[in-house]
Amino acid sequence: xxxVILLFVLAAxxxxxxxxxxxxxxxxxxxxxxxAGSLNAQAAKAARHGDLQFLGDAIFSxxxxxxxxxxxxxxxxxxxxxxxxGLAARWLNHxxxxxxxxxxxxxxxxxxxxDLDVLAEVKLLGLFVYLITLCRCMSLVVRVAEPTAPRxxxxxxxxxxxRLAPEQGAVVSPLPAEEFRRSHS
Amino acid sequence: xxxxxxWWSGNVLEVLLLVxxxxxxxxxxxxxxxxxxxxxxLESLLLFGLYSWAxxxxxxxxxxxxxxxxxLGSLILFEIYRVALGRYPGTARMARNLLGFVFAMALAKALxxxxxxxxxxxxxxxxxVERNLRVVQAFAILALIIVMVxxxxxxxxxxxxxxxxxxxxxxxxxxxxxxxxxxxxxxTYTSAIAYNLALCIWAVALWAPEKQEEFARxxxxxxxxxxxxxxxxxxxxxxxGLRGAAGR
Numbered sequence: 001x002x003x004v005i006l007l008f009v010l011a012a013x014x015x016x017x018x019x020x021x022x023x024x025x026x027x028x029x030x031x032x033x034x035x036a037g038s039l040n041a042q043a044a045k046a047a048r049h050g051d052l053q054f055l056g057d058a059i060f061s062x063x064x065x066x067x068x069x070x071x072x073x074x075x076x077x078x079x080x081x082x083x084x085x086g087l088a089a090r091w092l093n094h095x096x097x098x099x100x101x102x103x104x105x106x107x108x109x110x111x112x113x114x115d116l117d118v119l120a121e122v123k124l125l126g127l128f129v130y131l132i133t134l135c136r137c138m139s140l141v142v143r144v145a146e147p148t149a150p151r152x153x154x155x156x157x158x159x160x161x162x163r164l165a166p167e168q169g170a171v172v173s174p175l176p177a178e179e180f181r182r183s184h185s
Numbered sequence: 186x187x188x189x190x191x192w193w194s195g196n197v198l199e200v201l202l203l204v205x206x207x208x209x210x211x212x213x214x215x216x217x218x219x220x221x222x223x224x225x226x227l228e229s230l231l232l233f234g235l236y237s238w239a240x241x242x243x244x245x246x247x248x249x250x251x252x253x254x255x256x257l258g259s260l261i262l263f264e265i266y267r268v269a270l271g272r273y274p275g276t277a278r279m280a281r282n283l284l285g286f287v288f289a290m291a292l293a294k295a296l297x298x299x300x301x302x303x304x305x306x307x308x309x310x311x312x313x314v315e316r317n318l319r320v321v322q323a324f325a326i327l328a329l330i331i332v333m334v335x336x337x338x339x340x341x342x343x344x345x346x347x348x349x350x351x352x353x354x355x356x357x358x359x360x361x362x363x364x365x366x367x368x369x370x371x372x373t374y375t376s377a378i379a380y381n382l383a384l385c386i387w388a389v390a391l392w393a394p395e396k397q398e399e400f401a402r403x404x405x406x407x408x409x410x411x412x413x414x415x416x417x418x419x420x421x422x423x424x425x426g427l428r429g430a431a432g433r
Contacts, residue, residue, distance in 0.1 A: 115409050121279065
């Protein structure tokens with residue numbers, strides 16, 4: 001009986017995937033050039049500014065949260081929570097969009113690769129999936145819990161992905177959000 | 186009566202598809218696809234002759250033709266792979282690896298089944314063998330779709346039609362064969378109707394010429410490893426941002 005259900009699920013998945021395949025629109029080949037170029041330019045610009053890193057650190061800052069709680073004002077705390085929740089959601093959506101556009105740009109280029117390294121490609125696709133999943137989970141957590149809760153989740157994800165090696169962590173500046181703010185002004 | 190209607194309508198659709206293919210010269214573009222249809226039409230006429238004049242030969246011939254049909258049907262997948270990915274060597278390589286993985290898994294399953302004393306996979310009847318082959322085809326179709334969607338491979342109406350028709354036929358065949366092996370009786374109408382449905386899809390999709398998309402080869406000058414490192418470089422600010430959110 002289990003096999004029957006399993007095979008029916010497989011057939012249903014196949015039909016569903018086919019419908020999705022038929023619905024997804026082709027992109028005009030010529031327009032892709034311009035689009036790819038603009039995506040590259042956007043990514044390069046973003047990389048220059050480093051806005052994402054600064055905003056990420058500022059929005060989820062535990063220091064800010066501690067300061068507001070220290071004020072002991074329920075109204076202020078609620079206001080702060082709502083403000084940070086909105087900011088965090090927008091920031092995470094923006095990050096997910098950025099990851100998606102980099103992924104599309106990469107896939108569009110690697111279609112033509114004569115020397116495609118399958119293992120490296122799979123690893124990179126895994127990294128894309130990991131980062132987008134992290135963004136989605138953090139968005140969910142921001143909606144249902146404290147704005148600083150994604151910190152714990154992100155740390156957990158990083159641990160899971162084995163990205164907490166000291167030499168890797170050292171790449172990121174340990175400066176608190178306040179220091180970043182000063183350096184940007 | 187119903188059997189006759191289904192059978193004749195299938196043959197008419199088959200002839201229509203072939204005539205249109207010859208008229209518009211699709212045969213050159215999709216030689217394997219049309220070879221499959223020539224085979225199915227001839228098989229159908231042969232089986233009709235055997236059923237009418239040599240009924241004792243019908244049953245074994247039906248199974249032989251059925252398996253030959255499945256094997257030739259797999260060539261449709263190869264045709265899709267060839268036509269859709271011919272201009273995209275990177276995606277073609279990825280698809281080859283994914284399909285290789287699917288077939289390796291199927292082979293491993295078959296060998297494990299054989300080592301436990303099963304005839305072929307855990308199959309006891311011909312219908313089960315056919316179902317297992319259809320399952321492998323279903324996975325191969327899924328693999329091709331995933332690669333084509335992920336890499337944004339342009340798909341014209343013809344390719345979409347061929348894919349949709351064969352995919353639907355395979356999905357319905359898996360359902361029908363699963364039910365027939367579970368309940369121990371055959372649902373012959375389901376399979377024939379599913380095939381006629383696929384023929385309708387193919388006939389509609391391949392009826393008119395599609396606008397030939399101008400092919401702009403946007404081959405990057407860098408090799409693949411450079412592309413990978415560039416993507417990683419582009420991802421770095423996002424990763425640092427997310428790590429910043431983690432307080433690091």
